[in-house]
Amino acid sequence: MFVIVVYDTAVERNGTVLKICRQYLHHVQRSVFEGNLSPAQLLRFRRRIEDVIDRSYDHVLIYTLPPGADAVRESLGAGWAAPTDII
Template sequence: MYVIVAYDVGVERVARVLKICRKYLTWVQNSLLEGELTPAQLRRLQQELERAIDQDNDTVQFYILPQASVAKRVTIGIVKNAPSQLV
């Protein structure tokens, strides 16, 4: 499955959340990562993030697509880091 993760967390947790996400996904731009994951990898990522965030103040959103080919990206401006699946 192709997963896009966007997060909005307190500044004191940004580095930790990014580090966790980068173990599984490709960093695309500030607070946005994406890539192919197995269901087991997605569960591990979600569990790690649940422990890292403040669930009363932070938000992590997952967009789950069946495969990368159904995602279409349109970028205005510079491309910071494009995942190889959608280049």
């Protein structure tokens, strides 16, 4: 499934959330990641994010598209050269 993640977290937790996202998804904008995840990978990703965020302050959105559906991504302005690799 194609997944888009956008996070709005406290500065002190940005690095931790970024590190987890980079292990599963491609970095396409400051706090935006995208990529294809299996249901099992999505479950593990969600759990790891929930373990590190402060649920009373941080906010993470996970958009999941139906299997087989792909989103077209348009970049206006100073876009990034290319999505980063998953590390």
